[in-house]
Amino acid sequence: MNIDFGFYKTCVTLTKTADKQTANPGEVITYTLTTTNCGDIELHGGVDLVDQMLGINMNFVLAPGATKVVTKSYTVKATDCGNLVNNASAVGHPVDGSANVTSNATFTVIINCKSSLGDKVWEDTNHNGIQDSGENGIANVTVKLYSCADVLIATTTTNANGIYSFANLNPGDYYVVFTTPSGMSASPKDQGSNDAADSDADVTTGKTICTTLTAGENDLTWDAGFYTPVVEEKADLKIEKTSNVTNANCGDNVTYTIKVTNQGPNTAANVSVNDILPASLLYQSATVSQGSFNSTSGLWTVGTLANGAIATLTLTVKIDCGTINSTVFDLGAAEGFNLFVLEDLNQPSSDTEGKVAVGHNATFGAYSIGDKLPANSGDVLIVGNNLQYTSGQIYNGNVVYGNTTNLPQYAVTISGGTLRQDNPIDFAAAKTYLQGLSTSLGNYTVNGTTTFQYGGLTLTGTDPYLNVFQVNGSDLSSANSVTINAPNGSVVLVNINGTTVSWTGGLVVNGTAITNVLYNFYQAQNLTISGIDVRGSVLAPYAALNYPAGVINGQVIVKSMSGSGQFNLSLFGGNIPVDKNITNVAIVSSTTTDPQMNNNSANATITIGSTTGSGTGTGTGTGTGTGTGTGTGTGTGTGGSWTSVCSFTQGQIIYTLLYDGGNIYAGTMGGMIYKSTNNGQDWTLINSGMGVGFIWSFTNNNGTIFAATEKGVYKYTGSAWVLTSLSGKDVHTIAASNGIIYAGTWGFGIFKSTDNGSTWSEINTGLESFLTVQAITINNGTIFAGTVGGGLFKSTDGASWTKALCGYQAIWAMGSTNSAIFAGTYGDGIYRSLDGGLSFTKLTSLSVAFIYSIVTDASGKVYASSLTNGVFVSSDNGTSWTALGMGGYGVSALMVNPKTSDVYAGTKEGAIYRINAENNATAVEGTEEMPTEFRLAQNYPNPFNPSTTIEFAVPVSGNYALKVYDVLGQEIASLIDKDLNAGTHKVSFDASKPKR
Numbered sequence: 001m002n003i004d005f006g007f008y009k010t011c012v013t014l015t016k017t018a019d020k021q022t023a024n025p026g027e028v029i030t031y032t033l034t035t036t037n038c039g040d041i042e043l044h045g046g047v048d049l050v051d052q053m054l055g056i057n058m059n060f061v062l063a064p065g066a067t068k069v070v071t072k073s074y075t076v077k078a079t080d081c082g083n084l085v086n087n088a089s090a091v092g093h094p095v096d097g098s099a100n101v102t103s104n105a106t107f108t109v110i111i112n113c114k115s116s117l118g119d120k121v122w123e124d125t126n127h128n129g130i131q132d133s134g135e136n137g138i139a140n141v142t143v144k145l146y147s148c149a150d151v152l153i154a155t156t157t158t159n160a161n162g163i164y165s166f167a168n169l170n171p172g173d174y175y176v177v178f179t180t181p182s183g184m185s186a187s188p189k190d191q192g193s194n195d196a197a198d199s200d201a202d203v204t205t206g207k208t209i210c211t212t213l214t215a216g217e218n219d220l221t222w223d224a225g226f227y228t229p230v231v232e233e234k235a236d237l238k239i240e241k242t243s244n245v246t247n248a249n250c251g252d253n254v255t256y257t258i259k260v261t262n263q264g265p266n267t268a269a270n271v272s273v274n275d276i277l278p279a280s281l282l283y284q285s286a287t288v289s290q291g292s293f294n295s296t297s298g299l300w301t302v303g304t305l306a307n308g309a310i311a312t313l314t315l316t317v318k319i320d321c322g323t324i325n326s327t328v329f330d331l332g333a334a335e336g337f338n339l340f341v342l343e344d345l346n347q348p349s350s351d352t353e354g355k356v357a358v359g360h361n362a363t364f365g366a367y368s369i370g371d372k373l374p375a376n377s378g379d380v381l382i383v384g385n386n387l388q389y390t391s392g393q394i395y396n397g398n399v400v401y402g403n404t405t406n407l408p409q410y411a412v413t414i415s416g417g418t419l420r421q422d423n424p425i426d427f428a429a430a431k432t433y434l435q436g437l438s439t440s441l442g443n444y445t446v447n448g449t450t451t452f453q454y455g456g457l458t459l460t461g462t463d464p465y466l467n468v469f470q471v472n473g474s475d476l477s478s479a480n481s482v483t484i485n486a487p488n489g490s491v492v493l494v495n496i497n498g499t500t501v502s503w504t505g506g507l508v509v510n511g512t513a514i515t516n517v518l519y520n521f522y523q524a525q526n527l528t529i530s531g532i533d534v535r536g537s538v539l540a541p542y543a544a545l546n547y548p549a550g551v552i553n554g555q556v557i558v559k560s561m562s563g564s565g566q567f568n569l570s571l572f573g574g575n576i577p578v579d580k581n582i583t584n585v586a587i588v589s590s591t592t593t594d595p596q597m598n599n600n601s602a603n604a605t606i607t608i609g610s611t612t613g614s615g616t617g618t619g620t621g622t623g624t625g626t627g628t629g630t631g632t633g634t635g636t637g638t639g640g641s642w643t644s645v646c647s648f649t650q651g652q653i654i655y656t657l658l659y660d661g662g663n664i665y666a667g668t669m670g671g672m673i674y675k676s677t678n679n680g681q682d683w684t685l686i687n688s689g690m691g692v693g694f695i696w697s698f699t700n701n702n703g704t705i706f707a708a709t710e711k712g713v714y715k716y717t718g719s720a721w722v723l724t725s726l727s728g729k730d731v732h733t734i735a736a737s738n739g740i741i742y743a744g745t746w747g748f749g750i751f752k753s754t755d756n757g758s759t760w761s762e763i764n765t766g767l768e769s770f771l772t773v774q775a776i777t778i779n780n781g782t783i784f785a786g787t788v789g790g791g792l793f794k795s796t797d798g799a800s801w802t803k804a805l806c807g808y809q810a811i812w813a814m815g816s817t818n819s820a821i822f823a824g825t826y827g828d829g830i831y832r833s834l835d836g837g838l839s840f841t842k843l844t845s846l847s848v849a850f851i852y853s854i855v856t857d858a859s860g861k862v863y864a865s866s867l868t869n870g871v872f873v874s875s876d877n878g879t880s881w882t883a884l885g886m887g888g889y890g891v892s893a894l895m896v897n898p899k900t901s902d903v904y905a906g907t908k909e910g911a912i913y914r915i916n917a918e919n920n921a922t923a924v925e926g927t928e929e930m931p932t933e934f935r936l937a938q939n940y941p942n943p944f945n946p947s948t949t950i951e952f953a954v955p956v957s958g959n960y961a962l963k964v965y966d967v968l969g970q971e972i973a974s975l976i977d978k979d980l981n982a983g984t985h986k987v988s989f990d991a992s993k994p995k996r
Contacts, residue, residue: 012090015105018032032070113216118164123226131198137159178224255316262308272302272589274431276297276432277584333425346561347365369395386405398414402423448469463490466491466576467487477502483508489774501527514554519539648672664897666893702736713741767790804837812852853891862877961976
C-alpha cells in the first residue's frame with residue numbers, strides 16, 4: 001500500500017519605497033507599498049496592511065503569487081526635522097486556519113530643517129544686567145554669529161526695538177559677539193535666574209558662550225545689555241599741617257597752619273577737614289580762606305575746591321598744662337568695644353565675646369556677639385549703614401543699624417535686647433580722634449629696649465608705670481616669636497611702624513597683665529594677623545585688617561576688617577599719661593572720589609618743655625650711687641608750696657617712702673634704698689649689693705624695717721638687708737599690725753609672719769584665683785587687701801578672706817583713718833567705706849581716675865596722689881578734696897612726717913618734694929617733739945569733764961589701739977585702732993557718747 005503526503009507553505013512580503021531620499025518641510029513625499037503572497041495557497045483570510053504615518057489601514061485577499069501595490073502621499077511638517085522614519089506592516093491570514101504570516105517594511109527620509117537664534121540688545125539704565133520694565137532696546141548695534149570653530153557665519157544689526165535674528169541656520173554649535181555701542185559699557189552677565197531677561201555678553205569681549213542649536217530650534221534668549229557709564233569725578237586732595245614752633249611751654253600760644261590742595265583732575269565737592277584738638281590744647285582763634293570752622297566740633301567746612309585750588313586754615317591754640325596733667329587716656333567712641341571698625345566688616349564665621357561697632361557695612365555668618373557680657377549691656381552691635389546677618393546670636397543687648405538690614409530672621413537670635421534703626425555713634429568724628437590718638441602715641445618717647453635676633457623679637461622694659469617700645473614692621477613681619485618683659489602692673493605701649501605689616505607666630509607677655517598692653521600700628525594701611533594668640537589690644541585705625549584665623553585677647557580698632565578670627569573680651573585698662581610730645585592730626589575728606597588716600601591726613605608735633613611750675617630747691621646726697629641735690633621746681637596748690645628736697649640719679653623712680661624714728665627711707669626703681677637722718681637734706685645709700693630691681697614698699701614692725709621687692713621680703717638689721725624666707729616672689733605691698741607682718745605678692749597671694757619675718761605662711765583661703773595683691777591696709781584690727789582683677793578682700797582673723805563690696809576690681813592703693821577706709825583704683829578713682837569695710841562707695845568729690853598712693857596723717861587727713869594730676873588732701877574723710885599741686889611732676893609715692901606734719905612726695909624723675917601741712921591739722925594731732933618712749937599724758941581740760949583730749953606718744957611706727965575702761969575694767973570706748981607714725985598724738989574723747 002502506498003501512503004502519500006502533500007505540503008504547502010504560507011508567506012507574505014512587504015516592500016516600501018519613496019520618491020525622495022531627502023526633503024524639506026512643506027514638500028510632498030510619495031510612498032509605494034508593495035504586498036506579495038509568496039506562498040502556495042490563497043490568503044482567503046485576507047492581508048492587513050497598516051501604515052500609521054500615512055493613515056493606511058486596509059484588508060484584501062491575495063492569491064498565491066499575486067501582488068498588491070498601494071501609493072500614498074505625505075506632506076512634510078516643520079516638526080519632522082531630522083530622520084523621518086516610516087514603518088508599515090502586512091499580516092496574512094491563511095484560510096485553513098494555520099498561523100498568520102507577517103512582513104514589516106521601513107523607509108527613512110532625511111528632513112532638512114533650518115534653525116534660528118537671536119533676540120534683543122537693550123539699554124540697561126540701572127546697570128543691573130537684567131531687562132527691567134521701561135528699559136528700551138538699542139538700534140543699529142552690530143551683532144555677529146560665529147560657529148564654535150570661530151568661523152564667522154553672519155552679521156546683522158538690531159532694529160529700532162533692539163531686536164536681531166539669525167535665521168535659516170543649520171543645526172550646530174554657535175556663539176554671538178555684540179559690538180559695544182560707542183560711549184557705553186557692557187552690563188554684568190548672567191544676573192538673576194531668567195535666561196530670557198539677562199545679559200549674556202562678556203563685559204570685556206562682548207562674546208557669549210557656545211550654544212548648540214538643534215534642527216528647527218528657534219532660540220531667542222541671547223541678549224546683551226549696555227549702559228552709559230557715569231564718568232567718575234576724581235580729585236586728589238592733599239592736606240598739610242605745620243606749627244609755628246616745635247617747642248613750647250605751658251601757657252604758650254601755638255599757631256597751626258592747615259593747607260588743603262586739590263591736585264585734580266576734577267573739582268572736589270563737599271570738602272571738609274576734621275581737626276579735633278587734644279584736650280591739652282585750648283582753642284583761641286581761627287581764620288579760614290574759605291568756608292567756616294566750628295571750634296566746638298573741630299570741623300572745617302571747606303566746600304567746593306577746584307582743580308589746583310588751595311584752602312588754608314590758621315588755628316591758634318593755647319597749651320594748658322593743667323589739662324595735660326588731668327587728662328585720662330581713653331579710646332574715645334571705641335571705649336568699651338571689643339571690636340571697633342571704622343568702615344566695612346566681613347566675617348563669615350567666628351565670634352566676638354564683647355561689643356562690636358562697625359562704621360559702614362557689616363556682614364556676619366555663623367557668628368555670635370556679646371556672650372561674655374553681663375545682662376542688659378545696652379547696644380551690643382552697632383552698624384552705621386547696612387547690616388547683613390545670616391546666622392548666629394547676639395547676647396545681652398540691642399542690635400542697632402543705620403540704613404538697611406535683613407533682620408529679623410529665624411536663623412539669627414537677639415537675646416536680651418531689641419532691634420532698632422539709629423545712629424548712636426559719630427564714626428567720622430571717631431575716625432579723626434582715633435587716627436589722631438594713634439599718631440600721637442606713635443610719637444611717644446621710647447624708654448624700653450627692643451632686640452631682634454634669630455627670628456625672635458624681645459622687648460624689655462623696666463619702668464613700673466609705662467614702657468614704650470618702637471618695633472620695625474618689617475621685623476615683626478619676619479619674626480617667628482615675640483617676647484615682652486615688663487614689671488608687674490606696668491603699661492606696655494608697642495609702636496609698630498610700616499605701611500604693610502603681617503604678624504604670626506608666638507607671643508609671650510611676662511610680668512604685666514594683658515589688659516595693660518597696647519599694640520599701636522600707627523602707620524599700617526594693610527595689616528595681616530593670622531595663626532597667633534595676640535595678648536593685648538590692637539590700635540590700627542588706618543589699616544585694613546586681614547584676619548583669617550587666630551584669637552585676639554583684647555580690644556581691636558581698625559579701619560576695615562575681613563576674616564574669621566576670634567575676638568575675646570579683654571578691654572584695655574592701662575593708664576597712658578599724656579606725653580610731652582603733643583601731636584595734633586587733621587584729616588580731609590570729600591564726596592568726590594579721591595584716588596590717593598594716603599595724603600588725606602597730616603599732623604604736627606610740638607614738644608612741651610615742662611608740664612610743671614618753676615622754682616628752686618636744694619639737697620645733697622651721700623654714699624655710693626646717691627643723687628646730687630639740685631632739685632628744681634615747686635608745685636603749687638591751695639594747700640601751700642612744695643619745696644624740692646633732693647634729686648637722685650635720673651631714672652630712680654621713688655616708689656616708696658617711710659618715716660621711722662626721725663629717719664626717712666626712700667626705695668627706688670633700680671633697687672636702691674636711701675636713708676636720711678635730717679628730714680631729707682642728706683641721703684645715704686644703705687643697701688649696696690642687695691641686687692634687686694624694685695623697692696616696692698616699706699613697713700616697720702616693732703622697730704624693724706622690712707622692704708618688699710621683686711625678689712621677696714628683706715629685713716634691715718641696722719647695718720645690712722637680709723632676705724627673709726619669703727623669697728622668689730614679687731612682693732608689692734607689706735604692712736604690720738600687732739607684731740604680725742602681711743605681705744601681698746603679685747600672683748601668689750598673701751603671706752604673713754608672726755615671728756618678725758623669720759618664717760612665713762600662706763593665707764589665701766577665700767581669695768579664690770585673685771592672687772595679684774597690690775595694696776594692704778589695716779583698720780581697727782581688720783586687714784584689707786586690694787587686688788588687681790579681683791577687687792577688695794578683708795580678713796578679721798588674718799587667716800581667711802571674704803569679698804568686700806566694691807564697684808571696681810583693680811585696686812592700686814589703700815589707706816585708712818580711724819573711721820574710714822580708702823581704696824584707690826586703677827581707673828575709677830577712690831572708693832570709701834564708712835561702715836568698717838562692709839561696703840565701699842565711689843567718691844565723686846575727686847575726679848581723678850588713677851590713684852597711685854594714699855596716706856593718712858595723725859590728724860586724720862587723707863592724702864591721695866595720681867601720677868600726672870598731683871597731690872590732693874581731704875580733712876573730712878574724703879567728702880571734699882583740695883589740690884595741693886605737683887601736677888605734672890609724676891608723683892609716685894607719698895609719706896607724712898609726724899614730727900613736722902610735712903608731706904613728702906617722691907616722683908617718677910627720682911626727686912623728692914616737701915610741703916608743710918601743719919596749718920590744716922584737725923581732730924587727731926601730731927606734735928613737734930619725737931618721743932623716745934611710750935607715754936600717756938594728763939588729760940585736759942580735766943578728766944572729769946564729758947569732753948576731754950588725751951595726748952599720747954609712740955616712739956616707733958606701728959599699729960596702736962587706745963581704749964578707755966571704767967573702774968571695773970570694762971571697755972567703754974575704742975578711740976584708735978590703726979597704723980600710726982612715730983610721734984606724739986592727741987585724740988578727743990566725749991564720755992557722753994561711749995563707744996564699744
